[in-house]
Amino acid sequence: MSTTEKIQMKLSDSKSARWTALFIVSVTMMFGYFFTDVMSPLEPLLTAAKGAENGLGLGWSSDEYGFFSGAYGYFNVFLLLLFFGGLILDKFGIRFTGVLSTVLMFGGALVKWYAVGHEFGGSVVVPFFGTYSTQVVIAALGFAIYGVGCEICGITVSKVIVKWFTGHELALAMGVQVATARLGTAAALGFSLPFAKAMGGVSASIALGAVLLCAGVLVYLVYCVMDKKEDASAAAVATEPEEGFKFSDLGGLFKTTGFWYVAFLCLMFYAGVFPFLKFATKLMIFKYGVDANLAGLIPAMLPFGTIFLTPFFGSIYDKYGKGATLMIIGSCLLTLVHGVFALPLNSWVLAIVMMLILGVAFGLVPSAMWPSVPKIIPMKLLGTAYALIFYIQNIGLALIPVWIGKVNQANTGADGVIDYTETMTIFAAFGVIAIVISFLLLLEDKRKGYGLQQPNVKK
Ligand SMILES: N[C@@H](Cc1c[nH]cn1)C(=O)NCC(=O)O
Numbered sequence: 377m378s379t380t381e382k383i384q385m386k387l388s389d390s391k392s393a394r395w396t397a398l399f400i401v402s403v404t405m406m407f408g409y410f411f412t413d414v415m416s417p418l419e420p421l422l423t424a425a426k427g428a429e430n431g432l433g434l435g436w437s438s439d440e441y442g443f444f445s446g447a448y449g450y451f452n453v454f455l456l457l458l459f460f461g462g463l464i465l466d467k468f469g470i471r472f473t474g475v476l477s478t479v480l481m482f483g484g485a486l487v488k489w490y491a492v493g494h495e496f497g498g499s500v501v502v503p504f505f506g507t508y509s510t511q512v513v514i515a516a517l518g519f520a521i522y523g524v525g526c527e528i529c530g531i532t533v534s535k536v537i538v539k540w541f542t543g544h545e546l547a548l549a550m551g552v553q554v555a556t557a558r559l560g561t562a563a564a565l566g567f568s569l570p571f572a573k574a575m576g577g578v579s580a581s582i583a584l585g586a587v588l589l590c591a592g593v594l595v596y597l598v599y600c601v602m603d604k605k606e607d608a609s610a611a612a613v614a615t616e617p618e619e620g621f622k623f624s625d626l627g628g629l630f631k632t633t634g635f636w637y638v639a640f641l642c643l644m645f646y647a648g649v650f651p652f653l654k655f656a657t658k659l660m661i662f663k664y665g666v667d668a669n670l671a672g673l674i675p676a677m678l679p680f681g682t683i684f685l686t687p688f689f690g691s692i693y694d695k696y697g698k699g700a701t702l703m704i705i706g707s708c709l710l711t712l713v714h715g716v717f718a719l720p721l722n723s724w725v726l727a728i729v730m731m732l733i734l735g736v737a738f739g740l741v742p743s744a745m746w747p748s749v750p751k752i753i754p755m756k757l758l759g760t761a762y763a764l765i766f767y768i769q770n771i772g773l774a775l776i777p778v779w780i781g782k783v784n785q786a787n788t789g790a791d792g793v794i795d796y797t798e799t800m801t802i803f804a805a806f807g808v809i810a811i812v813i814s815f816l817l818l819l820e821d822k823r824k825g826y827g828l829q830q831p832n833v834k835k
Contacts, residue, residue, distance in 0.1 A: 387609040393602070394540040398549050400599040401533045402556035404478060407592040408526045409560030411485055411585035412448065417569040417657045417672035418578050432578060434492070438788060440512045442781015443505055445654040447516035448523035449774025458770055461528035462763020466756070470536055471600045473759075477529035478593040484522025485586040491515035493579035505778065527770060531762040536599070538750050538758055540606065546832045547699075547747035551690025554742050558679035558686070565653065566676035570669065625757055634752045634826055635761060637817040638745060639768045641703065641810055645741050647772035648710045648806040649734070653678070654777050655784065655799065659717070663796050664724040674724075674731050681735025682742075689743035699744040699751075699828040700818035706740030707814045709733055711807030718800035741810075744828075751826045 388394045415422070423441055424433030436444070452458035465473040491514035500513040508516075533553060541549040568581040575581075629635060656675035660666040666674060693699050713734040716726065753761040780799055787795040821828040 385609055386613050387602075387606045388540040388544075393606075394544065394549075397540050397599060397602050397606070398537060398553060399556075400595055400602065401474075401536050402553045404474075404592040404596045404599070405529065405533050405553060405557045406560040407585075407588040407595075408481055408529055409557040410564045410588055411481070411522065411560075411582075412526060413561050413564040413653060414568045414581050414585045415445070415578075416654045416675070417565050418572055418581065419655065419658045420661060420668055420671075421569070421572065421578055423658075430573075432573065432576070434511070434578060436509070436512060438785040438794070439506060439781045440508050442777045442779070442784070443502070443508055444512050444516045444519065445651070445777035445781070446774045447519040448526075449520075449770035449772075450516070451520045451524045452527050452767065452770040453774045456767075457524045458527045458531075458763055458767045461524070462531055462760040462767075465528070465532055465535060465759035465763065470532055470539070471603050473528060474532045474536075474596050475593070475600065477525045477532060478589070478596045480525030481522050481529060482525075482586065482589040482593055484518045484520070484525060485582065485589050487518030487521060488515050489518070489579055489582040489586050491518055492582055493577070523770075523773075527766050528763075531759060531766055534746060534749075534762045535759050536603070538755065542750065542755070544833070545691070545694055546750070547690040547693040547743060548687055549690075550746045551687035551743045554746070555683045555686045558682045561653070562676045562679040562683070565657070565672050565679065567672075569657070569672045573669075626760065629753060629757050629761060629764070632752060634817065634820045634824060635749075635764075637813055637820055638749060638752065639765045641707070641741075641813040641817060642745060642765050642769045643772045644806045644810040644813060645707060645710060645745075646769050647776050648714060648803050648810065649678075649738055650773055651776040651780060652714070652803050655780055658794070659796055659799075660724070660727060662794050663717075664722055664727040666724050666727070674728055677728065677731045678735045678738060681732055682739040685736060685739025686743045689739050690747065693744050693747060694832045697828075697830040697832075699748045700814065700821050701829070702740045702744035703748075703814040704811065704818065706737040706744070707807060707810035709737035709740070711804055711811060713737065714800050714804035714807055718797055718804055720797070747832060748826070748828050751828060 419441055421429055421432045422434045422436045423438060426433055426435035461473065461477070464476070491511055494511070496510035496514065499507050499509050501507045502513065534550070537549050537553060538546065571584065572578050572581045653675055657671045660671040660674045661668050689702055693702060713730045716730050749761055749765065750758060780802070783799050783802065784794050787798055789795065817828070
């Protein structure tokens with residue numbers, strides 16, 4: 377049999393097979409993203425006085441809400457669980473790690489659902505953070521467990537896509553996965569608040585998210601069947617044995633400057649997006665005077681825009697290259713938007729326009745950044761590389777909401793209204809740093825020839 381005939385036997389060389397695999401893992405991730413942001417539009421209820429808002433208010437402070445929102449990253453960062461997740465992925469593979477992560481997501485969701493649906497007396501002192509009500513701390517514990525699962529699932533899915541799409545439409549596939557995930561974010565931002573109100577409690581939205589995560593475990597098990605078939609077909613055509621992961625290879629990863637630029641760009645860019653979304657609904661109400669029932673719809677526009685734009689920019693990267701340029705433009709737009717949000721301009725139309733521009737930025741950077749990693753780092757280290765990048769990103773996801781929660785608390789007037797100038801200036805500063813890093817990445821690409829400005833699809 378000729379080499380060409382052998383290559384055709386690989387399952388991932390079948391277009392329908394690789395897009396089916398992508399669809400399956402993307403759905404699992406989408407359910408995860410729904411749960412990640414299911415609480416964001418509920419901030420006005422969580423921080424309303426206990427019993428207020430037709431009995432839905434939970435009486436949390438802005439500080440408590442910030443502490444809870446950051447919990448997503450606490451175990452990932454402080455217990456290094458995300459870093460270990462990457463090692464587990466490279467050592468034990470996609471099937472084991474994927475199932476482990478989806479089960480962790482579901483388990484964490486159940487803890488959070490239990491906490492929010494029950495009354496607990498007293499408070500707990502959390503060293504280095506502050507004193508929070510027992511309910512907040514248990515909900516944060518559940519969210520921290522969930523966060524470990526969601527991040528490990530994220531790196532696993534990235535590796536799944538690289539496995540199936542290398543040499544094919546890699547950036548487009550990553551863009552489609554991210555776009556599908558954003559559907560989950562948009563659904564959470566748009567519907568979580570009306571759903572909680574209709575069902576008579578915040579915990580109803582969390583329960584819905586937990587049900588979706590349970591479905592996510594089952595969906596991933598279906599992917600495992602495909603993954604096994606892909607491995608069998610790849611083994612049948614392999615001409616050279618694939619090099620395995622060795623701990624000694626980590627040194628090479630740490631010495632790669634381009635890798636660190638990507639990691640810190642990821643930290644700064646995402647610091648300006650995901651933590652911002654946690655506070656955006658209340659920003660719309662307090663700064664732009666949007667009706668509380670509609671306020672979540674404006675932040676929901678952000679992920680909706682990216683649903684189309686991320687695959688679009690991904691296919692531009694696949695065909696024409698210019699990955700570093702796309703990251704620079706995205707970082708500039710992020711800075712512009714947060715800069716405008718910091719200004720004393722209170723028109724809700726302006727808020728919508730800015731949110732749409734932020735959607736373009738949120739399409740540009742992820743569509744170029746994630747497919748650039750395999751150009752800098754070899755496949756055998758990819759799980760660890762994605763894990764380290766996510767780890768550094770999680771430092772921001774963990775600590776920035778805590779910081780912003782405290783800033784909002786400090787800027788709350790006697791009437792309960794928050795002045796967002798300081799908050800939005802902080803977010804704009806993240807954008808400025810992202811611009812600097814993305815330029816450094818472009819220069820490093822010129823020096824090392826990673827090919828970030830080159831197309832991904834091999835002609
Ligand atoms: N590490 C994730 C963070 C995240 C936030 N919500 C769910 N996951 C990530 O950056 N994913 C890539 C992306 O662009 O969403």
